[in-house]
Amino acid sequence: MTTALQVDTDPAEVGFDPGRLDRIDRRLARWVDERRIPGFLVTVARHGRLVHVGRAGHRDVEAGLPVETDTRWRIYSMTKPVTSVAAMMLYEEGAFELSDPIATWLPEFADTRVYVAGSALKPVTAPQTEPIRVWHLLTHTSGLTYGFHNAHPVDAMYRAAGHEWGTPAGADSAEVCRQWAAIPLVFQPGSEWNYGVSTDVLGRLVEVLSGQPLDEFFEQRIFTPLGMRDTSFGLREEDDPESLARLYTAVPGQPGGAPTGYAPLDTMGAGALRKPAFLSGGGGLVSTAGDYLRFVELLRRGGAHDGGRLLGPRTIAHMTRNHLPGNADLETFGRPLFAETPLRGVGFGLGFSMVIDPPRYGVVASAGDYSWGGAASTAFYVDPVEDVTVGFYTQLLPSSTLPIRNHLRQLVNQALVD
Numbered sequence: 001m002t003t004a005l006q007v008d009t010d011p012a013e014v015g016f017d018p019g020r021l022d023r024i025d026r027r028l029a030r031w032v033d034e035r036r037i038p039g040f041l042v043t044v045a046r047h048g049r050l051v052h053v054g055r056a057g058h059r060d061v062e063a064g065l066p067v068e069t070d071t072r073w074r075i076y077s078m079t080k081p082v083t084s085v086a087a088m089m090l091y092e093e094g095a096f097e098l099s100d101p102i103a104t105w106l107p108e109f110a111d112t113r114v115y116v117a118g119s120a121l122k123p124v125t126a127p128q129t130e131p132i133r134v135w136h137l138l139t140h141t142s143g144l145t146y147g148f149h150n151a152h153p154v155d156a157m158y159r160a161a162g163h164e165w166g167t168p169a170g171a172d173s174a175e176v177c178r179q180w181a182a183i184p185l186v187f188q189p190g191s192e193w194n195y196g197v198s199t200d201v202l203g204r205l206v207e208v209l210s211g212q213p214l215d216e217f218f219e220q221r222i223f224t225p226l227g228m229r230d231t232s233f234g235l236r237e238e239d240d241p242e243s244l245a246r247l248y249t250a251v252p253g254q255p256g257g258a259p260t261g262y263a264p265l266d267t268m269g270a271g272a273l274r275k276p277a278f279l280s281g282g283g284g285l286v287s288t289a290g291d292y293l294r295f296v297e298l299l300r301r302g303g304a305h306d307g308g309r310l311l312g313p314r315t316i317a318h319m320t321r322n323h324l325p326g327n328a329d330l331e332t333f334g335r336p337l338f339a340e341t342p343l344r345g346v347g348f349g350l351g352f353s354m355v356i357d358p359p360r361y362g363v364v365a366s367a368g369d370y371s372w373g374g375a376a377s378t379a380f381y382v383d384p385v386e387d388v389t390v391g392f393y394t395q396l397l398p399s400s401t402l403p404i405r406n407h408l409r410q411l412v413n414q415a416l417v418d
Helices: 018-033 076-092 134-139 153-160 173-181 198-210 214-226 266-273 289-300 313-319 404-414
Strands: 039-046 049-060 072-074 114-118 123-126 248-251 261-264 285-288 346-348 353-355 370-373 379-383 388-393
Touching (some): 018 039, 018 049, 076 134, 076 313, 114 153, 123 153, 134 198, 173 198, 198 214, 214 289, 289 388, 379 404, 388 404
Antiparallel strands (some): 039 049, 248 261, 346 353, 379 388
16 A cells, blocks of 8 residues: 555644644553454644654454555445535536536436325325436435435335446446336425435436546546545455454443444445445545545645645635524524434535534534545544544444544644634
């Protein structure tokens, strides 16, 4: 592997107390010692300078392989911001307007019905009163869902069609979108927020608009310019399989109690060992902490990187402001799903969540702090007020097992002393 990940600045020079920064590793290492997570890697940067890299534990516990700075991680839904950036690059070229119906390019969604009542086997549906528009995909207000939610009859319909934690074998993005379009929406587009396959459909839209498979667009337009040499849809032929962290799932404890440990989840984890048929814009990438730091720093810098610019700063600003109607938060406008962080005080933009009311959020944070995470408990956030970026990597499903994202903010912010 080739992406270096080394501290390049004395933390005190950019307003961090080094002793307080060490609290991050001590707290996270307790989770390793308690067998709550197998291992971790955390990065903290300010003003574009990397001031802290912490790691402990194993990328593969059973094989005794430690977490390394160049370990590859399944970043799952941290793929979504990459796809959102890709789409907005095409937006800046005039390929579409945010208000355009997606059926202009994906006609299978023109007649998708909307669930009204009934069961998964006998749903009552109605026509769309509002078409799915591009901004509905970016904001997760399309009415699309995930099969693994287990919260709605439409979720069950996804599972019955082979869409739970994966997609039917051999189906590419075009076929997968046709299958989703044949299942009712959970609600009328634009009327609610629901986390689902919206960004996967957005990835298909990028393919149609650009005339390229999603992996080629990412590689040519994002990864190569940013120097993200170790990020791809699954491992490549030349990659060492041992570089990929093993995937684990939390072992339930007593009812209502904390998990008692973790166990390998190799059947699901094996999907990342090679390039899949379906290039999931919502969750298909593997990456390293160093690579993803380059992407997050692109966001912090308003779309600029050392070699040029991928997006304009006003586009990034538009993506990272709350787009929910009336400046509502996710608790008010969203559906009551599992959550890694509180939904109160948190809005959603074009590919990111953001803190809109820190006191209501209940965690020390800046207004406008934006972020996202992945199903295996990876996470990142950008604090534009403090000019800080943070990344966290482990491989534990589900991501709601531990309040990692809250701990990251409180531990990082307590170390800022300028």
